[in-house]
Amino acid sequence: MKYSKEELYIIQKKRPDLIPKPDPSTNTAIIAFLRKYNEIYQIPKDITSKEWITLRQQTLDNRDFPKFQTDHFNEVIEHNQKINKKLEDPQIQKELDFLIKKYAIFERIRLCINPLYLYKKYYRNKKVITQKNFYRINLPIWIWIIFCALIALFIISL
Numbered sequence: 001m002k003y004s005k006e007e008l009y010i011i012q013k014k015r016p017d018l019i020p021k022p023d024p025s026t027n028t029a030i031i032a033f034l035r036k037y038n039e040i041y042q043i044p045k046d047i048t049s050k051e052w053i054t055l056r057q058q059t060l061d062n063r064d065f066p067k068f069q070t071d072h073f074n075e076v077i078e079h080n081q082k083i084n085k086k087l088e089d090p091q092i093q094k095e096l097d098f099l100i101k102k103y104a105i106f107e108r109i110r111l112c113i114n115p116l117y118l119y120k121k122y123y124r125n126k127k128v129i130t131q132k133n134f135y136r137i138n139l140p141i142w143i144w145i146i147f148c149a150l151i152a153l154f155i156i157s158l
Contacts, residue, residue: 003096018083023076024076027056028076
């Protein structure tokens, strides 16, 4: 059964055991390797590209990395396949349908009852819109300023 984004959000919020891991890549394997063997639990967000390149190169040069990478890829793929099998199970589908029916209404009500949530979204978007259209709003004002300046120059030149 295919679920929409909203339904998957509700499912993953209420059943964290059904959250799939992101698709495996070399970078995710490198991060997992660093967490496991180098005891780096969290890579800083302000890491520079040169530092990342050196970390990446050291990891790729490690003789244990190719085996770890294949094991990591297999583990992620296996985990995601288990979740897909669980989602196809009729018993779990009934349970998930119940969760979706129960909490989808709650989510809609929460969005309607909490106007500050909607206002925050609107306000963030409003900032972006006003920043994009700033020159359009002030365009008539600038035209008048330029027109007045030209008239003043014309009067001064006479």
